[in-house]
Amino acid sequence: MKTLIKNGLLIDPADKIEAKLNLVIENGKITLVTEEEPEADEVIDAEGMVVAPGFIDIHMHEDPVVDGKIEPCIFNTMAKMGVTTVLAGNCGECLYHPTKYLDLVDRDGAPVNVAMLAGHIWFREHAGATDKYAKITPEQTKIMKREIAEALRDGAMGVSFGVRYAPGTTQEEVEDVAELCVEGDRMIAAHIRDDAAMVCPSAVEFLDVAKKFGLSAEVSHIGSMAGFGQMTEFLQLVDRYRANGLRVLCDCYPYYAFSTQIGETTYDEGFLERYQTDYSSIEMCEGKYKGQRCTKEIFDEMRRDFPDALTVCYVMKKEDVDLAFSDSGVMLASDGVLNCGQGHPRAAGAFPRLIAGFVRQGTLSLYEAVNKMTAMPAEKMGLADKGRLSVGADADIVIFDPETIADRATFEEPTLPPVGIRRVMIGGKTAVLDGELLDGTLGRSVRKTGK
Numbered sequence: 001m002k003t004l005i006k007n008g009l010l011i012d013p014a015d016k017i018e019a020k021l022n023l024v025i026e027n028g029k030i031t032l033v034t035e036e037e038p039e040a041d042e043v044i045d046a047e048g049m050v051v052a053p054g055f056i057d058i059h060m061h062e063d064p065v066v067d068g069k070i071e072p073c074i075f076n077t078m079a080k081m082g083v084t085t086v087l088a089g090n091c092g093e094c095l096y097h098p099t100k101y102l103d104l105v106d107r108d109g110a111p112v113n114v115a116m117l118a119g120h121i122w123f124r125e126h127a128g129a130t131d132k133y134a135k136i137t138p139e140q141t142k143i144m145k146r147e148i149a150e151a152l153r154d155g156a157m158g159v160s161f162g163v164r165y166a167p168g169t170t171q172e173e174v175e176d177v178a179e180l181c182v183e184g185d186r187m188i189a190a191h192i193r194d195d196a197a198m199v200c201p202s203a204v205e206f207l208d209v210a211k212k213f214g215l216s217a218e219v220s221h222i223g224s225m226a227g228f229g230q231m232t233e234f235l236q237l238v239d240r241y242r243a244n245g246l247r248v249l250c251d252c253y254p255y256y257a258f259s260t261q262i263g264e265t266t267y268d269e270g271f272l273e274r275y276q277t278d279y280s281s282i283e284m285c286e287g288k289y290k291g292q293r294c295t296k297e298i299f300d301e302m303r304r305d306f307p308d309a310l311t312v313c314y315v316m317k318k319e320d321v322d323l324a325f326s327d328s329g330v331m332l333a334s335d336g337v338l339n340c341g342q343g344h345p346r347a348a349g350a351f352p353r354l355i356a357g358f359v360r361q362g363t364l365s366l367y368e369a370v371n372k373m374t375a376m377p378a379e380k381m382g383l384a385d386k387g388r389l390s391v392g393a394d395a396d397i398v399i400f401d402p403e404t405i406a407d408r409a410t411f412e413e414p415t416l417p418p419v420g421i422r423r424v425m426i427g428g429k430t431a432v433l434d435g436e437l438l439d440g441t442l443g444r445s446v447r448k449t450g451k
C-alpha cells in the first residue's frame, strides 16, 4: 500500500524543513519527499493544511490497567489532539510495572505509541519504602536499584523522579538511582523537590546529579514550579548549566492553573503562604463539591476523607508561563492526567492550545511551536525515526488547519476534543479522522535498547 499526502505545507523542524512538499508513505515509513505527484493507492489532499510529524508528549501520565488490560482514556484524548507518541511514567509515578505496561501495549495495541520512564517512587514503594517522608533503608535501596536496572534493560527510556511527592528522598538516593542511567545514556526527568521561592535550589539539587554523571536531564512542568514570579531567575539558572555542557531541557503546559490530588504533599502545611493565595484558588474536580471553589472547611474535609480527589489550583502567573514558551530550551508537554475522564483540560487540549493561544496571537512562530512538540522531545528521548518526516522516518503524522486548530477542553469539560485537526496517522495508517478515533490499536511500545 502506497499513500501520497499532497499539497500540504510540510513543517519538520528536526530536518529544518518548512516547504510545500508531498510525502509518500510505504510500509509505515516515509519513502519519498517530493514536489512531484507519484501514483499511489491512497491520495490525501492536504491543501491549506500543515503536515507535521505526529506530536510527541514527553511528559504525561498513563492510563490505568484494569483486569489485566489498559483502559484507554487519556490515550484517546492524546490521539485526538494530534499526539502519536507519549512518554509516561513521569513525576516518579507509574500505575503499573513500566515495562510490563509496554508489553500490554504491544499485546493489545494502544491509541498512541507509548514509551515509559521507570518511576522512582513506584520502585521505591515496591521495594518496601512506603513512607514517603522517611529515608529509604540500604536493603530497600538494593532491591529498588536492581528492579529499576531491570526495567531499563527491558526498554524504559530512563528514570523519572518526583521528589516533591516523596520528600524522604535524599539527594544521595537520587544519585544512587540516576547512576543506573549512565549505561545506555538514558535520560532523567524530575518533578523537583520544591517550587515557588524554593524552585532554584531544588533545580540545583537535581541538575547537580545530572551533571555528576553526565546525564541528559529534563525539568518537568516548569510553569507550575517557577510560575509564581521566579521564571526569569529559573531560566537563567538552567541556561547556566547548559552553558557548562549539561544537556538539559524543560517542559511546560500552556495553562495558568495546575492540577493534583488534594491529598498530595503539594497541599501540605504552608502552601497558602508559598503561593501567596487562599483556599478559593482551589477548585474541586471530583466528589460532592465538583466544580466548586474550596473554603477551609471543604479543603479540610476533602483532604481528610477523599485524598485522591483531583483539584485544579489557579495560581500561576501568566507572564511566567508565557516567558517559558519564549525560551528555546522549553518544550511543550501536557503533564496530562485523567482519572475516569476527570482532570485538567491540558490532557485533551495542550497541543492545539499552543498554536491557538501563542502562534495565532503572534508570540511564537508556527515552526517553533512544532519544534517544541516534535523535534525537541524526539531528540531528548533519543528517537531517531520519530519527530521528523524525512525519508526513513516513521509515518507518524498530523495534518491540521493552522487557521482553525484550537483546544476546546475546559475545566468543566476536560476531555472535549479540539477542532482543526484533520487527520492523525500512526505508522502510515489513519488513527483519527476529523476528531473521530477510527483505530485505537495502532500504537506500539517505544523502547530504548542497546548500551
Ligand SMILES: [Zn+2]
Binding pocket: 090, 091, 191, 220, 221
Ligand atoms: Zn509532576
